[in-house]
Amino acid sequence: MLIKSLEQKTRLAMMTVMATIIGCAAICGFTVWRCVSLVTEERKQIYILDGDIPFLAERAGLEANFIMEAKAHIQLFHQYFFNLPPDNDYIKWTVGKAMYMADGTALKQKQALDENGFYSDIISSSAVCTIICDSIQFDEHTRKFSYYGTQIIKRRTRDLKRTMLTTGYVENVPRTQNNPHGLMITNWRTLENKDLDY
Structure with a gap:
């Protein structure tokens, strides 16, 4: 009985660790993908100053x-x-x-x-x-x-x-x-x- 409950607790702890690792990897992957797409979008934009007023200009392909x-x-x-x-x-x-x-x-x-x-x-x-x-x-x-x-x-x-x-x-x-x-x-x-x- 003690061995059975210890085995279930170990399995539960293992599943919790695996779920945490998978969740962290998914969050990190999404964060990296979003950062790269934001940087790419920002590189396409150029700001031109007319005196003190900035105007947004887009770079074309x-x-x-x-x-x-x-x-x-x-x-x-x-x-x-x-x-x-x-x-x-x-x-x-x-x-x-x-x-x-x-x-x-x-x-x-x-x-x-x-x-x-x-x-x-x-x-x-x-x-x-x-x-x-x-x-x-x-x-x-x-x-x-x-x-x-x-x-x-x-x-x-x-x-x-x-x-x-x-x-x-x-x-x-x-x-x-x-x-x-x-x-x-x-x-x-x-x-x-x-x-x-x-």
């Missing part, structure tokens, strides 16, 4: 901004490639910056322009080339783009206006200081570059 980033990358590339003053060092610097943003197809176009004397003509005639982006069509699924722009070449004697249509594709690459959007323009071609008026 890469998918939400991809089209915007792709269009900004395409526009920046065209500005580097086609905004040219009559300064040889500056032309080398800006076109060099554009080469970080596109593959070998851009280098081929640069070499073709160089062979045709385009850059030397800008320098010798003190021309200033600028490009104005009219629109960028971008297909998110195929990642193909069409860039519509107006190129203005100002010379001492006359101003020349040309329509510009280029096309290509956009691929993801690691972000670098020279390529802050982390995108690469591939298979870039100029489809149209014709005079509008003088």
Whole structure:
């Protein structure tokens, strides 16, 4: 009788200890999970101060901004490639910056322009080339783009206006200081570059 009651008390004590351990593990697991989710949610929020007033801003994922980033990358590339003053060092610097943003197809176009004397003509005639982006069509699924722009070449004697249509594709690459959007323009071609008026 004494042995039987001792055995039941031991079993009851063992069950109580096991239930306590399981309960503590469940509470600890829930607490860790909740803390991690709270920290993750807080990292998505950014507070911007306007004077003394804080405003809540939310950080968006890469998918939400991809089209915007792709269009900004395409526009920046065209500005580097086609905004040219009559300064040889500056032309080398800006076109060099554009080469970080596109593959070998851009280098081929640069070499073709160089062979045709385009850059030397800008320098010798003190021309200033600028490009104005009219629109960028971008297909998110195929990642193909069409860039519509107006190129203005100002010379001492006359101003020349040309329509510009280029096309290509956009691929993801690691972000670098020279390529802050982390995108690469591939298979870039100029489809149209014709005079509008003088």
